[in-house]
Amino acid sequence: MAGSGAGPTLRFCPESNDLLYPREDKERRVLVYFCRSCQYQEDADPKDWCVYRNEVQHTSREKTVVLQDVRSDPTLPRTRDVRCPVCTHDEAVFFTSSTEEGMTLYFSCCSCGHRWRDYV
Numbered sequence: 474m475a476g477s478g479a480g481p482t483l484r485f486c487p488e489s490n491d492l493l494y495p496r497e498d499k500e501r502r503v504l505v506y507f508c509r510s511c512q513y514q515e516d517a518d519p520k521d522w523c524v525y526r527n528e529v530q531h532t533s534r535e536k537t538v539v540l541q542d543v544r545s546d547p548t549l550p551r552t553r554d555v556r557c558p559v560c561t562h563d564e565a566v567f568f569t570s571s572t573e574e575g576m577t578l579y580f581s582c583c584s585c586g587h588r589w590r591d592y593v
């Protein structure tokens with residue numbers, strides 16, 4: 474790991490120092506980071522998304538993330554605000570990943586494992 478350290482890969486809560494998790498603000502259609510320990514929340518900076526994109530161009534990190542079975546990853550946040558288009562189950566794991574179009578939100582159904590994406 475010889476990174477330059479400039480990337481916004483991880484964010485921490487200024488209140489409790491916990492890792493902040495990305496989530497989609499459904500009303501405003503923007504990406505936010507939130508803390509699971511307290512109520513802290515902040516908007517993701519669109520500039521960060523661009524930095525992300527540049528970093529990912531020379532790594533295969535996105536493919537790695539997307540190919541994992543994310544349902545078994547306890548560190549990933551879950552939501553009940555979505556409905557699986559395949560089995561209509563109402564709980565899904567979600568995570569973000571960078572694509573050429575920008576930051577993309579992925580959902581993975583907790584029941585059948587179907588994965589779909591939502592543009593933010």
Ligand SMILES: [Zn+2]
Pocket residue numbers: 486487488489490491508509510511512513
């Ligand atoms: Zn906190």
Ligand SMILES: [Zn+2]
Pocket residue numbers: 557558559560561562582583584585586587
């Ligand atoms: Zn499903």
